[in-house]
Amino acid sequence: MTASSRAHSFNEAADQYAASRPSYPPALFDFIEQFTSRPLAGARVADVGAGTGIATALLRERGADVIGVEPGGAMAAKFRTVLPDVPIVRGDGNALPLADASHDLITYAQSWQWTDTTRSVPEALRVLVSGGALAIWWNTTAFDVPWIRGQHQRIAHHCGVRPTSRTRPDDSDAIRLAGLSGLRVARRQVRWSRTVSFGTHLANISSRSAFPVLAEDDKRAFLREERRRLREIFPDEAVEETYVVDLLVATRP
Known part of the structure; x- marks a missing residue:
């Protein structure tokens, strides 16, 4: 499956995504403010993807003047339901539907990997x-927790993708892969956790990009076995659920 088709597969699970996906810890936003030397309150922010x-x-809770940018129709429709007073426009990071020099901060939560960095970095700078x-981050897998590591490996095997053995590359590789070389960049990793019901946990893992394209019987059988293991x-x-948020923040000249 191509990256584009996997990205758009989220549209098929928009309600499930909204209800079950984990949030992000306050320390993430604290560091963005620290690194940029300005509060989010009053900042003009575009949240892409x-x-x-x-x-x-x-x-928005931190006081930012924020706009959403989202390519998927179902996701955008759910966004409007959840945040009816926040503007959202259709588009993606490779061709931002935003004016030159119009924003103080551009954020990518779980979505930078769907961009072509040869296009998305110049677009962000524009x-x-x-x-x-520019701040990009992911909730990554806490591989040091045995049950989480085992589940990650089973999901990868079931969905036909190669499991990884660490959260993200080291600092230099992360910056290079993100296309941010030459900018002032900082990286932080923040560990956090949440406690949820079986239903929310299973809905969360089945909302990941490889799951929505699987046959329904196949998904149900896998989740039934996971429920047994979890019990x-x-x-x-x-x-x-334990996560390690991996954050990169880069400032433009």
Whole structure:
């Protein structure tokens, strides 16, 4: 499956994505403010690949003047339901539908990998004001937690993708792969967790990009077996999910 088709597969699970996907810890936004030396309150922010608005809502809570940018129709429709007073436009990071030098901060939560960095980096620099910042981050897998590592490997095998053994590359590789070489860049990793029901946890893992294209019978069988495994670890049916947020922040000249 191509990256483009996997990205758009999220449209098929917009409601599920909004209800089950994890949020992000306050420390993430604290570091963005620290690195950029300005508060999010009052900042003009574009949240690109906004999806159903998980990160957008947090940016707004910090007082940002935020707009969502989202390529998917179903995701954009759900965004409008969840955040009816926040503007959203259709588009993606390779060709931002935003004016030159119009924003203080551009954010990508879980969505930078869907861009072509030879296009998305120049686009971000075009839209940012002088001294503005680009922040990209992911909730990554806490591989040091045995049950999470085992589940990650089973999901990868079931969906026909290669499992990874670490969260993200080291600092220099991460910056190079993100296309941000030559800019002032900082990286932080923030560990956090949440406790959710079996239903929310299973909905979360089945909203990942490789799952929506699987046959329904295939998905149900996999999730049924995962529920059985989880009950052995969490007999009270409350799952503690642990994440490591991997954040890169870059400022333009």
